[in-house]
Amino acid sequence: MLKVYTCIATQHDLRLVALAAFICALASFTAVNLLHHVGRSESEMRRIWLAVAAIATGFGIWATHFIAMLAFQPAVPSGYNIALTIMSLLAAIALTGTGLTIGISPRVPHGRWIGGAIVGGGIAVMHYTGMAAFEIAGRVVWDVPLVAASIILGGLFGAAALPVALHANTVKWKALGSLVLTVAICSHHFTAMAAAAIMPDPRIVISATALPADWMAAGVALVSILIILLAIIGLALDVRDLRRAGEAARMQELADAAVEGLIVCNETEIVAANRSFAALACLDGSQPAGRPLASFFPAVSQGEFTGTAQTPLEVGLCATDGSTVPVELIRHSMLYAGKQHQVLAVRDIRGRKRAEEEIHFLAHHDPLTKLPNRTSFNEKLEAEFATHRSAERCLAVLFLDLDRFKEINDLFGHLVGDAVLQCVADKIRGVLKPGQMVARLGGDEFAVIVPGLPSAGYATRTAEAILDAFNDTGANLPAGVTIGTSIGIAVFPNDAPDRETLLSHADAALYEAKMQGRGLYCVFEPSMGEHLRDRRQFEHDIRHAISRKELRLVYQPQAQLQSNEVFGFEALLRWDHPERGAVPPAVFIPVAEECGAILKIGEWVLRTACAEAASWQQPLAISVNVSAMQLHGGNLPELVGAVLKETGLDPFRLELEITETCLIKDIGRALAALRQLKSLGVQIAMDDFGTGYSSLSNLRAFPFDKIKVDQSLIRAVDTSDEAAAVMRAVFGLARGLKLPVLAEGVETDAELTFLRQEACDAIQGYLLGRPCPISDFAQHTSGKGRTPASRRQSNHELRLVKNSAA
Template structure:
């Protein structure tokens, strides 16, 4: 290598050597810079920029060689063969272009290394072709080992130049790549020049056509200008790319801020995407850029995608893990990176789909039991009717109503009631076949559709299976909770020709099953429709009894045992229907509670009784019975306050009788209502004591003013030692709690004697007087009347009244 150094130091103009190195570096950087534009270009522009990069590199190699040749100062005349000089330039450009093309190819393994070696080979070809164009008055003797070294240096550094230059699109890697390429060109040239030794020979004459050094300098100047122009072109492209990169970065930041996914594509391939789309589609952490758009939306055609510019399109996004995600697409055209592109907004609609499914489910199902609701039941029944018409198969409808479900709610509360309904739903579903359908129609009412039956008799099998399922104890239910059901069955086409009639007949069969004892099923018979019609008519008559003035009040006196003084009356309701005649309270009161008419009836009784009592000259008390429905479902304290103000009745004269069973439904609410009533100043009595729970805790917890012992305990006190013992215990309990006791249903002198002996406080019954219109007791309500003995009052009333109702 000393020979190379000596060649440079003694045989070259170092100023021109420096110029050659500078031109080489400028050309190399220009080539590397342009090469990066090749990677960002497409189709025809890619080939154009490859050609421009090849020209820049070829001119750089050629200029470096010939500037260095001008710096070479041999002691003999010299010149340049024009043809070979041009061939050397063409060879440099051609081989460099081939190497760059190979280096940028994505299909060639180790393309950058191979392409770089081809560029290195182009350096050698250009150099030795250029040396062949060098004419001199002498002979050139080559040192072959150095020739080999020069070729190896150009190939090795050239092979490394492209991988380094294309490592990243940054100034650092561009500069390093240009430096390696410069080293490849310069090391090859000066090593090759060191391998050449010129032996002067006067016999060799430089041809007259040889290009003198001065003309070569002009050509090199022109080549340098080309290189400089290409460098300026690269600089302009860099500035443009920098500006676009800034715009792209701002667009990307704005796109990443969007909640919706955004995808920019050029007809088929994704060129940009925001974080939202990458997170949605590429769950494996990969990037969507560079992938085909159809790989994410395989079911969407270009026509459908184009149409989304006018109307959003619902489609499915195929994520990288294979899952299909429902999305909504909207497409627009945009200018991206200076070119026309398309952008698609991708909206994840999984939440909306879930909400729609939930809304649809709630519209067609019962939220508590998750069973189909009445709407779904009717739709299914209509479809089954259409399918069964004209066939020899039967369609059965089963109506189910839980037995004594109201008692479960009253005793255990609505939470247990809800658990019972859920348990019932599971029991029924477990015994049905897939083609059957069970629905909850409301409250404790269920219905089952049983299609495809060979004959009507087969419907009873399903009913029996359901009843057998109810025999099993329900899980997760408190001890003592028993569930029973009654079932009514109607069959198409035997029992009804249409849906409405079929449902009505199933309801009639259910009503018959409940009348006959519950826990059974009944198949519709024509006579059942008449019973159901009577029940519906009965309910209708109850609701209109007030407006028809069919209700009336009778009063039964109450007296103190120690003074025989009548202190008040109990108001009792009577109903005289225009077509049915007199109807006993034990018949119509339960039905009024079931159909909800009891609230209006109870209000009418309270208003009428208080208004009547307010007209009495003597301040006697009046007792009014309160239904459990009034206690828990109405605004009883507000109603009582309003009635007292309207009638002017002293609150202390009003006594409300409440049965213990009506308190159990919601003890907290019942206690709050009773305290509000006590605040008004009215009296509260526990009615029918001895027939319900007779709980001592209730007597302590609730603000009762009196205990009314049921007539079932009174009637046997003179004949049964056990009954007498129970009554004595009640009296002892009442004295301990300092509560007066009123005995109901006193009918004989023996019963009265027992009550007097046990120091009972008050009495009521036929012995004292039967329930009668208040006019029959004018001697007690008027200011002139005097208190009468119970026996005398009884005799008077027995002569006046023939009423046998209690």
């Protein structure tokens, strides 16, 4: 090393040495910069920029050598052989290009180290070829160890230069790579120069064609200028790449912020992708960039990729874990890295597909039981009709209606009712065979399609299997809940020629099964259709009875037993049908409740009775019965308030009669409604006490003002000790609760005598007066002929009240 230092310090112009080092460093950085640009280029441009990088590196090695040679100051004349000088430049460019090509090739194992070593070899070839071109009046004697050292230094540092320079596309690694390449060139050159010893020999004459040092300086200057130009080009490329990198980073940030997957691709390969797409497609953590489009979208042709602009295309995305994700593709074209690319927006539509499937399911199935609904039932039945019209087999339809399902809802609540419906669905599903279908048509109505029967008689087998399944109560249902069903059967083509008639006949058979006692099945017979039509007509007539003015009210008096004074009337509904005549309330009221007409009828009764009572001169009470549907309808207090305001009736004169069955359906709602009614000042009476679901707790929980004992308890009190004992218990209970008692259905003197003995508060019944138009009781409503409260009457005198009322 001392000899190298002595060579540099004593035999060189240090200013030119510094210039040589500067040109070497500039050329090295330019070469590294251009080499990175080669890695980002494609096809023809890649080869062009590789050639430019090789030229820059070769020129740098050559210029460094000859500037340093110009700095070498031997004491004898010297010159340069033109041919060998040019050959040394070409050798430097060729070997450097070879090394750089191998260094950036991904196919060569350890290509960067091998390519760097070849670049180091190019430095040595160029140097010693250049030294061969150096003509001097003397002989050059070589120090073999230093020659070997120079070659080794150039090869080692050259081999390390490319791995360092290509480690990352950052200024730091570019500078380090340039430094290592500069050290490779300079260490080789000055070590090799120290290996050369010049022995002056006047006998050696420099050839006439040799270039003098001045001319060589001019050539080196031109090459240096070219190196500077290439450095400027490399710097411009760096600035452009930085700008593009900044834009790309901003675009990547924007793309990563998108919820949808975004990929940039050329014709066949993905160039870039955002995080959303990587998270959707690359579940193994790999990156999608560089992969073929076909690996993610194997079912999409190239023509579809280029022909779906602005038009969503639903395809399957093959994720890296082998799963397939339904996605929607939308294509756009854009310039990316200076070239035309395709941008694909990849939208994950799994949520939409699930929603569509759920919507489709809900459109065709019942959400509670998960059974097909009426729409699916009709579609299935239509398809089966099309099949069976040309077949020699029968098609049966079974209509099912749960027995007393309303009572289950009233007693146990709607949650238990829902559980019952689900249990029923499971039971029916469990007995059906492939090809048969059960559907829930609504409420507690179910229907079964049984196709392909050899004869009509086979339909009863399915009905029997369903009834057998109902014998086993569901394990998840509360104790005491029993499930029963009635089934109506109609068969095509025996019973009906078309779908509508078949359904109507199955409904008629179901109605007949319910009329016969429930818990059984009936096969359609022609006579059943007439019964069903009559029922439907009856329901139609009751719905229009108000508008046709067929309903009327009659009134039955109520009297105090102590004073024998009539204090009010109960309004009772009557229906005079134009064809059926007088229809008993016990017949049409249940039908009105089943078909829902009771709400309008109840409102009409309340409004009519209150208006009538408001017209009386005497402030007598008026009692109106309230059905369970009215109480639980949600607007009874508002309706009563509006009617009282409209008619001007004193709220204290209105008494609403509520049966205990009205309370059981929803105790909480019933209690809230009764409290609202009490806040209006209305009186509340418990009607029909002693029948149905009589509960002593109801008397404490609900704000009743009176107990009305049902006539079934009044009868036989004079002949049966048991009946009398029950009535005495009722009177004792009422006195304990401080509630007045009104006995209904009093018809005999013996019953009246018993009630007087037990200190009953009031009575109502035929003994006092039959239900009549209010005009028949004008002497009471007008105040004329009313029995004074202070006067005592005998049983005979009370009957006179009855006779006068009649």
